[in-house]
Amino acid sequence: MLANAVWTALGDRLGMLDVVATRDEGTLIGHLGPDILDDAFPTEGLAEALHRIAQRGRTPIAEVLLDQTALAGIGTIWASEPLFLRRIWPWTPAAEVPDLAGLLLMTRGLMVRSVESTSGPTVTGEGGRGQGSYVHSRMGRPCRRCGTPIERGVAGEPPTERPISYCPRCQPAP
Numbered sequence: 777m778l779a780n781a782v783w784t785a786l787g788d789r790l791g792m793l794d795v796v797a798t799r800d801e802g803t804l805i806g807h808l809g810p811d812i813l814d815d816a817f818p819t820e821g822l823a824e825a826l827h828r829i830a831q832r833g834r835t836p837i838a839e840v841l842l843d844q845t846a847l848a849g850i851g852t853i854w855a856s857e858p859l860f861l862r863r864i865w866p867w868t869p870a871a872e873v874p875d876l877a878g879l880l881l882m883t884r885g886l887m888v889r890s891v892e893s894t895s896g897p898t899v900t901g902e903g904g905r906g907q908g909s910y911v912h913s914r915m916g917r918p919c920r921r922c923g924t925p926i927e928r929g930v931a932g933e934p935p936t937e938r939p940i941s942y943c944p945r946c947q948p949a950p
């Protein structure tokens with residue numbers, strides 16, 4: 777938790793946190809893509825995000841979703857879960873993902889609902905440890921859709937690679 781006399785910022789399950797002086801903010805956020813949780817995202821940010829993602833061409837969609845310069849706000853939960861729901865292989869080239877706009881708007885809808893949840897991040901709508909996700913943090917456990925063990929792969933290259941969870945049967949490589 778960070779706080780001053782006016783504001784309190786509460787972070788929940790943060791993978792990384794950088795704190796800088798206000799004058800240096802540009803070094804951290806000057807390069808960010810549109811914020812998926814911004815109220816104006818559906819009307820103003822979406823087109824720019826789609827443009828930035830399309831520019832990544834053959835880069836795997838999971839890696840691009842986690843790239844904050846393409847679209848800001850998505851971590852490993854919100855990269856893995858929507859790709860499962862849409863049955864998209866996480867290493868599908870970004871430019872070949874069907875209905876990318878629909879994927880981003882669905883992701884935003886799930887994130888907004890989760891923010892409003894009192895029991896922490898949830899995709900399934902269920903609360904409680906291990907109940908809130910379809911694939912994230914469920915490696916080796918049976919897929920909720922088909923029973924196949926959930927696998928964990930890697931998006932990106934060292935040292936900035938990130939874990940991506942997926943069902944190899946529901947999200948097969950093309």
Ligand SMILES: [Zn+2]
Pocket residue numbers: 919920921922923924943944945946947
């Ligand atoms: Zn499955």
